[in-house]
Amino acid sequence: MYTKILVALENGPADGHLLPHICQLARQVNAELLLLHVADGWAARNFEQLKLAESDEMRADSEYLESTAERLRLGGLRVDTLLALGNPPTEIVKIAASSHCDLIALASHGHKLIGDLLHGSTIDKVRHNTTIPLLVVCASRAATKPPF
Numbered sequence: 001m002y003t004k005i006l007v008a009l010e011n012g013p014a015d016g017h018l019l020p021h022i023c024q025l026a027r028q029v030n031a032e033l034l035l036l037h038v039a040d041g042w043a044a045r046n047f048e049q050l051k052l053a054e055s056d057e058m059r060a061d062s063e064y065l066e067s068t069a070e071r072l073r074l075g076g077l078r079v080d081t082l083l084a085l086g087n088p089p090t091e092i093v094k095i096a097a098s099s100h101c102d103l104i105a106l107a108s109h110g111h112k113l114i115g116d117l118l119h120g121s122t123i124d125k126v127r128h129n130t131t132i133p134l135l136v137v138c139a140s141r142a143a144t145k146p147p148f
Contacts (some may be wrong), residue, residue: 001029004102007034008043010037031103103132
């Protein structure tokens, strides 16, 4: 059913809750994973227009993606990575479609109305702008190191 899963990572504790679920699913259905992180700092959002140099944040995000992918590959999974720049919901939807993904996996922080208004809701924006199914894993505040 699923052949390519886009995994939206945020380079934070929530990834430790999302990845075990996705790794298990990918093994069960023999799916390829596309690990995506969208850098959305000032330098990332203005990178192309202002011809900026890669920021420390962008380098750290690239290293995180590659080290995570390598751990998953050692576990027998097929994994590609992509660091995108800009608005996370927009990039997730665009890349999932252009990469022919048939599932988008994200972590939820469980914000309520006020939290969503203050922090925004990537999941809400993604779900309203894609026809690709979503898998949402609730990430608690006390994340642990992922067991993959």
